[in-house]
Amino acid sequence: MPSEGRTFIEEARRSQIIECAVDVLATEGYARASMARIAQRAGISTGVISYHFGGKQQLLEAVVSEVAKTATDLMMPRILAQTTATGMLRAYFESNLDFMRLHRKPLLALVEVVTYNRGEDDRAPGPYAEQHETSINDVIKLLDRGKSTGEFRDFDSRSMAIAIRGAVDAVPARLLHDPALDLDALAGEFVTLFTLATRRQP
Incomplete structure (x- = not known):
């Protein structure tokens, strides 16, 4: 259903603009992703973008929200289908890297x-800052679940979550330099590494 009282037509137009913004960002880079360039790609005026989003920062x-939603929609069913925290951690890595393989353009x-947007000024958080913190907190919940069930050893959950996210967040930059990177093998190594790092010793 349309959100915030918007009509289906307005939702469709917003989706089209977001899709074109993703396309320009991924194929031409941030520096060329002006409102005018995105509007040209969408076959509309910049005024239409301003009407729906207010400005480039809001767009x-x-x-960011749309890419995060796409990733979440792919990942969450696979993670929640697991019956153990160890299985959830494995599914977290595997589904994350599957998203990167299947949705390369939104990822780019x-x-x-x-990389290039820092909000309204250099000191302000960029549009990904809130989503990144949400991702950290989601991993913390997974880790705390594993500790509560006795699967995981005692450790600082936030520190471990930052390490996990750091491993995942390093992959896109590597993909830019090596598009043929074996994501299945990488996911397997992540699973092995962090299973050993988190598991309770007998």
């Missing part, structure tokens, strides 16, 4: 935003 925030767009 970039919508792009997100990398452009994260």
Whole structure:
């Protein structure tokens, strides 16, 4: 259903603009992703973008939200289907890297935003900052579950979550330099590494 009282037509137009923004960011880079260039790709005026989003910063925030939603929709069913925290951690890595394989263009767009956008000024958080913190907190919940069930040893959950996210967040930059990177093998190594790092010793 349309959100915030928007009509289906308005939702469709917003989706089209976001899709075109993703396309420009991924194929031409952040520097060329102007409102005019995105509007040209969508076959509309910049005024239409301003009507739906207010400005470029709000559009970039919508792009980040849409990419995050796509990743979440792919990952969560696979993670929640697991019956153990160890299985959830494995599914977390595997589904994350599957998203990167299946949705390369949105991933590249997100990398452009994260790399080059810093909000309204250099001191302000960029549009990905809130989503990144949400990702950290989601991993903390998974780790705390494993500790509560006795699967995981005692450790600082936030520190471990930052390490896990750091491993995952390093992959997109590597993919830019090596598009043929074996994501299945990488996911397997992540699973092995962090299973050993988190498991309770007998």
